[in-house]
Amino acid sequence: MSSASFSKQEQSEIDFGFSKVPLPEKQGLVDDVFHSVAAKYDVMNDVMSLGQHRIWKDVLVQELHPSGHWRHLDMAGGTGDVAFKIVKAAGLDSRVIVSDINQSMLDVGEERAATQNMLGQVSFRQANAENLPFEDNSFDGYTIAFGIRNVPRRELALREAFRVLKRGGRFMCLEFSHVDVPVLESIYKAYSFSLIPSLGGMIAGDASSYRYLVESIAQFPSAETFRQLIGDAGFARTSFTKLSGGIVAIHSGWKL
Numbered sequence: 001m002s003s004a005s006f007s008k009q010e011q012s013e014i015d016f017g018f019s020k021v022p023l024p025e026k027q028g029l030v031d032d033v034f035h036s037v038a039a040k041y042d043v044m045n046d047v048m049s050l051g052q053h054r055i056w057k058d059v060l061v062q063e064l065h066p067s068g069h070w071r072h073l074d075m076a077g078g079t080g081d082v083a084f085k086i087v088k089a090a091g092l093d094s095r096v097i098v099s100d101i102n103q104s105m106l107d108v109g110e111e112r113a114a115t116q117n118m119l120g121q122v123s124f125r126q127a128n129a130e131n132l133p134f135e136d137n138s139f140d141g142y143t144i145a146f147g148i149r150n151v152p153r154r155e156l157a158l159r160e161a162f163r164v165l166k167r168g169g170r171f172m173c174l175e176f177s178h179v180d181v182p183v184l185e186s187i188y189k190a191y192s193f194s195l196i197p198s199l200g201g202m203i204a205g206d207a208s209s210y211r212y213l214v215e216s217i218a219q220f221p222s223a224e225t226f227r228q229l230i231g232d233a234g235f236a237r238t239s240f241t242k243l244s245g246g247i248v249a250i251h252s253g254w255k256l
């Protein structure tokens with residue numbers, strides 16, 4: 001999209017980690033990060049979270065409780081983790097679209113789906129969360145895990161989520177949040193700011209992408225502020241649950 005298609009307000013600066021960049025430039029920078037880390041993304045997730053991301057994703061899917069002819073959109077779905085868990089939970093009649101702006105991430109996901117014989121139920125579609133190529137009222141559920149903080153115009157993505165969900169459909173978001181236990185907070189900060197970029201350098205050969213990821217976590221709004229943003233997009237009965245002392249939060253909202 002050219003900068004000409006952004007309104008005056010949107011030409012303002014926006015956070016990219018701890019830096020400020022013009023809004024139209026952010027997506028390109030985010031895309032560079034995920035093109036660079038795609039091949040090592042899954043292994044880095046396990047290393048960085050000490051395997052914890054699998055448990056958080058399990059909790060997300062348990063809470064969603066998909067079943068039967070479930071039609072689902074896993075947005076910013078990357079390499080497919082959440083989608084695979086949803087079809088396993090919902091059964092053979094369910095269908096999940098993994099959508100992501102980044103084809104490198106989707107390519108890794110599609111290969112994993114093929115290895116796990118899931119291509120009959122899981123499909124992959126490149127798209128920007130801010131402007132979805134899906135019809136209104138198409139899905140029973142919409143998830144976005146560790147994706148929304150990378151999206152430049154989150155309010156647009158939330159409105160698109162609302163549009164594509166059916167009435168009675170559920171929005172769920174798993175995202176990093178803010179640790180509320182003081183001792184844990186200092187350990188977590190030390191771990192994320194010093195160790196994670198070094199691990200990213202060693203394992204993925206890219207420390208600066210992991211520095212961005214850590215900084216973007218610190219810049220993400222509080223769970224309460226984000227809950228209000230979800231409500232502003234039209235969702236009802238908005239709520240969140242913090243896990244692991246507030247390292248992550250699971251947000252929920254309904255299209256009623």
Ligand SMILES: C[S@@+](CC[C@H](N)C(=O)[O-])C[C@H]1O[C@@H](n2cnc3c(N)ncnc32)[C@H](O)[C@@H]1O
Nearest residue numbers: 076077078100101102105128129145146147150
């Ligand atoms: C941290 S990864 C999360 C992947 C996966 N959901 C998971 O939990 O492992 C963030 C993903 O958000 C995607 N993303 C960033 N901006 C996006 C946008 N505007 N629309 C769709 N996906 C986007 C990135 O390409 C990347 O795959």
